[in-house]
Amino acid sequence: MISEALQQETLNLLKRLIACPSLSGREQGVADILKGYLQENGFSTVEIDRYGDLVAGTKGKRPGVRLLFDGHIDTVPADNAGDWTTPPFEPVLRDGKLYGRGTSDMKGADAAFAVAAAQYLREKGKDFSGELWFAGVVQEECFEGVCAKEVARQVQPDLVVIGEASEGNLKLSQRGRAEIVLETFGVPCHSANPEKGVNAAAAMCALINEILKLPVTKDPRMVGDGILVLTDIKSEPYPGASVVPHYCRATFDRRLLVGETRESVLAPIQAIIDERKRLDPTLQARVSYPMGSAVCATGERVEAERFFAPWWFDTDERVLRVKAAMEERGLAPQITGYSFCTNGSYYAGEAGIPTFGFGPSRENLAHTVDEHIALKDLHDAVDGYLAILHAILD
Numbered sequence: 410m411i412s413e414a415l416q417q418e419t420l421n422l423l424k425r426l427i428a429c430p431s432l433s434g435r436e437q438g439v440a441d442i443l444k445g446y447l448q449e450n451g452f453s454t455v456e457i458d459r460y461g462d463l464v465a466g467t468k469g470k471r472p473g474v475r476l477l478f479d480g481h482i483d484t485v486p487a488d489n490a491g492d493w494t495t496p497p498f499e500p501v502l503r504d505g506k507l508y509g510r511g512t513s514d515m516k517g518a519d520a521a522f523a524v525a526a527a528q529y530l531r532e533k534g535k536d537f538s539g540e541l542w543f544a545g546v547v548q549e550e551c552f553e554g555v556c557a558k559e560v561a562r563q564v565q566p567d568l569v570v571i572g573e574a575s576e577g578n579l580k581l582s583q584r585g586r587a588e589i590v591l592e593t594f595g596v597p598c599h600s601a602n603p604e605k606g607v608n609a610a611a612a613m614c615a616l617i618n619e620i621l622k623l624p625v626t627k628d629p630r631m632v633g634d635g636i637l638v639l640t641d642i643k644s645e646p647y648p649g650a651s652v653v654p655h656y657c658r659a660t661f662d663r664r665l666l667v668g669e670t671r672e673s674v675l676a677p678i679q680a681i682i683d684e685r686k687r688l689d690p691t692l693q694a695r696v697s698y699p700m701g702s703a704v705c706a707t708g709e710r711v712e713a714e715r716f717f718a719p720w721w722f723d724t725d726e727r728v729l730r731v732k733a734a735m736e737e738r739g740l741a742p743q744i745t746g747y748s749f750c751t752n753g754s755y756y757a758g759e760a761g762i763p764t765f766g767f768g769p770s771r772e773n774l775a776h777t778v779d780e781h782i783a784l785k786d787l788h789d790a791v792d793g794y795l796a797i798l799h800a801i802l803d
């Protein structure tokens with residue numbers, strides 16, 4: 410259990426972070442609050458990079474592991490503010506819980522790690538090995554791992570801790586995700602004589618029927634299967650008044666298991682298209698991953714294919730050391746995996762850097778009306794992060 414003074418310090422910092430809205434692309438206020446806090450609390454390098462990520466670090470006097478904590482500082486919007494019991498951007502303490510957008514996802518973890526790091530540096534000064542880095546990463550809600558790549562380029566971490574909600578457990582794997590766009594191309598004509606054209610929407614229906622029958626991929630080591638979910642369909646022209654549509658586009662969300670690649674995920678869909686083309690030579694269809702782009706608070710543009718890799722980190726001696734250090738403090742972490750996507754998609758999934766997750770609160774509180782965090786969970790997270798710091802850097 411952490412001291413009352415540390416509990417208060419964490420709550421004060423978290424309240425300031427919640428009171429400062431930071432939708433993706435508008436994170437500079439929160440980056441500045443954390444920048445000030447870390448500068449005052451022993452970090453020697455505190456910078457905001459070209460995308461607006463806050464990157465702060467400090468070195469111990471002995472060589473050792475470069476440890477990076479990754480916490481995104483953007484949140485999803487609170488469009489339905491009227492449904493909230495209290496205003497989403499006013500931190501309100503009620504029944505041992507702090508309410509507000511971002512409390513669980515994931516400013517609670519950001520505040521907890523910042524305070525744990527500050528406390529660690531107060532206790533140790535420079536008397537530790539390796540380097541301690543904190544990244545407050547932007548744009549995670551839209552592009553998992555894209556700004557993390559920029560952070561990794563600067564820090565070159567040996568070990569990454571993802572602070573996303575883990576209910577106090579250690580998460581050693583994560584499904585990836587991909588958006589898959591399927592397009593069909595037809596020939597428009599009056600719908601009174603449909604045989605004169607080629608109906609792109611009808612062709613799409615036939616393809617979707619086949620695609621949704623594809624077997625779901627499974628890996629018993631991971632949380633969740635490689636599911637494929639149809640998320641939208643749109644034809645052109647829309648609405649189609651007495652016209653056979655010339656174009657149709659459907660989007661699928663595909664969750665990814667370790668071992669699945671850009672090619673292996675599209676291959677069975679392409680095989681269905683090829684088979685149907687053989688039966689119907691008028692069919693024209695294309696499957697691809699779309700590109701996404703967004704403008705950062707700094708004016709810089711992030712752009713990426715919407716494919717975010719899965720990852721798996723084998724339990725090693727470091728994880729066991731961290732687990733034991735947490736247990737010594739009365740915490741009881743289980744070793745498990747994330748079912749949702751995190752910045753680990755880059756660190757572990759693309760760059761192969763050993764990564765695990767540990768953070769306060771529950772996954773299912775993210776993005777909700779009346780999002781909140783239990784103070785007990787917040788305090789345990791500070792304790793857990795202190796355990797990690799001692800286990801890795803002492």
Ligand SMILES: [Zn+2]
Pocket residue numbers: 481514515573775
């Ligand atoms: Zn998150």
